Amino acid sequence: MGILIRGGRIIDAATDTDKIGDIYLEDGMIKEIGDQLTAKEKSDRVIDAKGCLVMPGLIDLHVHFRDPGQTQKEDIETGSRAAARGGVTTVVAMPNTSPVIDGPDRVNYVHNKAAQLSGIHVLQAGAITQGEKGQELSDIEGMVKAGIPALSEDGKSVMNSSLCKEAMEIARDLDIPIFAHCEDIDLRGKGCMNDDENAVRLGLPGICNAVEDVIAARDILLARETGARLHLCHCSTEGVAKMMKMVEKEGLKNITAEVCPHHFILTSDDIKEDDPNYKMNPPLRTQKDVDALIAGLKDGSFQVISTDHAPHTMSDKAGSIRNAAFGIVGIETSFALTYTALVDKGILTLKQLVEKMSWNPAQILKSERGTLQEGHPADVIIADVDHEYVIDKNEFASKGQNTPFDGWKVKGKILCTISDGKIVYQDKL
């Protein structure tokens, strides 16, 4: 049985496509793309996509699914359902679980569980150091053999530059990218929001831009020296935007970077009161930073939009920003927020959105996905971008409801998500 998606506006970055057409999916693959295709079998499902966008499934390079150890916040099943609802068909799960994913057995645990419980592709990243303690390197080779797509110490930086360089050399030799969370932990100290007049207003300790910039600069220098593939996570500062421009100017193709919707949409001015739903790491910065991030997304010095989907329980997010957990959910709102803030406003084209949310992430993972081409896996989404709706955290499939975007009016509804040729999410169609 196949699926015929008829009459949608097909957007694909890899092939520079923006046209009305039909797509036929069979045996988990994209079989045919053309005009006026007909169903091949009586049992074929035919979806009328007239007036809708048809795009490759989104690839989110940065999520937290909290399994093992913190499944009260999220688990592989709920995280995957949330992903599918957000149009995401591939995720890279960060290893700051409990215990930390720092060896092949733990990588296998997640991949096996995902094979049973997830309709999408859950790729587990491996920690750089044992227990993310920053002391000794983990079994990187073993984890690469077990199929990790990337190494990351996310939640932290590897503060020891020598160890960090050693990891990059190994990563280079094994051809695995490093996804770097950039934060000088000593410089951050007790900081819990951006170091500016809003922190003063709320009486909270600040996190200055240099907390992120010094480690981003170090990691770029180390990647330049080692030739390792480096991908900077959740970039938030004007400084990093400038560094990525320099990286592009120098032609350092091994270095890429991502921005999350909250960092290109919100500033610390949006923190009207002491509300932990505005607390994340790195923090919401200033308009100057946001402008630089948006300019970098537009000119290509930031290649990827990811979410840093970081679900927490209500109690972890209760009380003051000072003591609450860092992080917000994002996987169910990233498409609509990005469409509304960047495409609808004419900053990015739809093709650029697909490039940053599907194709470029696929390149970083060296994956066949992220594109609509015959012979490629059938990861496809259908969206209605004229459909305006209000984000309601109570409708989330995620266990986490920690979002500052609850009640926001957005455009861009995911109507159907197909992963390996199977429908894994369906709104009304």
Ligand SMILES: NC(=O)N[C@@H](CC(=O)O)C(=O)O
């Ligand atoms: N981003 C966050 O604020 N929190 C993340 C960790 C991280 O991505 O650094 C988490 O695990 O909750």
Ligand SMILES: [Zn+2]
């Ligand atoms: Zn991080």
Ligand SMILES: [Zn+2]
């Ligand atoms: Zn993260």
